[in-house]
Amino acid sequence: MTRTRIVAMALLLLAIVVARVHHASWRAFHAGRSAQAAGDTPGAIANFERAIHFYAPGSPWVESSVKALWAIGAGAEESGDRALALSAYRTLRSSLYAVRSTYTPFSEWIGRCDDRIARLVAEDPDYRSRFPGVSAAALEARVRENLSRNEAPDVLWxxxxxxxxxxxxxxxxxxxxxALGESRETFSSRRAIVWGSIVVAGYALWIVGLMKA
Structure with a gap:
């Protein structure tokens, strides 16, 4: 097999990987929309989070999921559901941190989430009761300071x-x-099992790592 064919196959595999990530994000996003339509907001949040975890540069489904989570949080705020709003904002924030590498995609949304989370937590009566005599502004600043600390993805995952x-x-x-070789006569079932197992194991590790990182 020539070097040109090897390079071509490598590029084809890369294209397949990118397409697979986009497709997984698309499926998760639409699952989130379906959950929303069915009134299952926790399910919608979980699926939008999954869509973001399948991040690929330029993916419209990731951006749509970011906006969908923000909309859930904003809507919950308007209806007075602090717990749901915090869940949506925290999920969005942690999802964006989970997919960062040498850069953080949609970093401006993290700052917006920090502002909303800090205000909502500072307004929580249970949280305020832990700091008697401290103003809401001081509590909000305290929460924002904690949120501003660097949160790197899990190194192991x-x-x-x-x-x-x-x-x-x-x-x-x-x-x-x-395993395949140049012709059908050179096919090796033993090598096919070994290399096929590596393919399956590698793919499984990649998917699990994306979900856990």
């Missing part, structure tokens, strides 16, 4: 994502080169 991705792609290339 981030490593799992990388291992899973390269295991999946590398296993697929190995399957093509080592």
């Amino acid at each position: 981030s490593i799992v994502v990388e291992i899973g991705f390269f295991g999946w792609v590398g296993g697929t290339i190995g399957f093509i080169l080592r």
